[in-house]
Amino acid sequence: MGQLGQMPNLQVGTFVLNAELLVYLLAGIVGVLMVRLKHKAHPERDPIVSVAWDSVILWIGIWKISLLLFDPASVIDNPMTLLFFSGGMPGFWLASAVAIGYAGFRYTKRLGKNAAARTVAAMACGWAATAYLATVLFSDSPGVVTYIGLAFFASMLAFLMSPSPRFAAQVLGVALVATMIASAVWNPGDGDAKSIGDDRLAPDFRLSDLDGNPVNLSDYRGQTVLMNFWATWCQVCKAEMPHVEKLYRKYKDQDVVVLSVNVTSQERNAGKVGDYVDKHGLSFPVVLDEAGAVADQYKVTAYPTTYIIDADGVIRERYLGAISYDNMKKAVAVLD
Secondary structure (H helix, E strand, O other): OOOOOOOOOEEEOOEEEOHHHHHHHHHHHHHHHHHHHHOOOOOOHHHHHHHHHHHHHHHHHHHHHOHHHHOHHHHHHOOOHHHHOOOHHHHHHHHHHHHHHHHHHHHHHHHOHHHHHHHHHHHHHHHHHHHHHHHHHHOOOOHHHHHHHHHHHHHHHHHHHOOOHHHHHHHHHHHHHHHHHHHHHOOOOOOHHHHHOOOEEOOOOEEEEOOOOEEEHHHHOOOEEEEEEEOOOOHHHHHHHHHHHHHHHHHOOOOEEEEEEEOHHHOOOOHHHHHHHHHOOOOOOEEEOOOOHHHHHOOOOOOOEEEEEOOOOEEEEEEEOOOOHHHHHHHHHOOO
């Protein structure tokens, strides 16, 4: 199916929802719907649809648990990582292979080879077309591959589900116009959270590290900075920390800096910060935002929040919620 564009997480109040998981769940529901529509007159429709639901649940489960295969150290360090991360693209393809194989096996026994192939294809195309459409609407930069993927799977789905090629072409024409209109008017990036967003000079600040030494953001001018706001009580932050540490160790001798800003004003006990860092063997720089002024300056309303700042001190990306090591690496590699 190809790699989907990265989708920003969704903030609801102080909570951050995993947009990728929500999109995949929605795509799975659409895939099941396609199977239901294709077999609406079949006497065994309910058992056929049940197999589709089983395939979706199997896909989600393997996609999430595959992190244990591809990054066991993170899971061992913090099992909660499984709740907030997945196996990434390797896990995506593993889950897809298993789910399609499972559905194909079950449908072949019930429907025969040809009908099974068409049913699995309809389910997969419905899933993929929905996922690509969501990426086009929600991603900051979906890219040409995403548009090609959307066009391909939407076309395949139309011909698989339509009674005639002519009707399929008409449906595709209407869908194309609707997508173009929706893409033009929908802009999820608007709002107060973007008041300090991409392509703006990062405000300088001075904070103290755990040893009381002053640290200025401007000290790192000329280097790429991954600046991560977090708190010790934040479970998502705890799950993300092994990924931050892994990134720091890879790039610590290069022109990439990890600057961890603990929002100490939100801590019950400031002394817990140093204890947490020591306990988990974190070696990247940690500074204390004791008054919460820097968090306010950067409009941080949910944890973790991460900024990617280029060598000129310009904010290039802003992420809500946890970021995997692979996505951190991609973000800094673009600027490295």
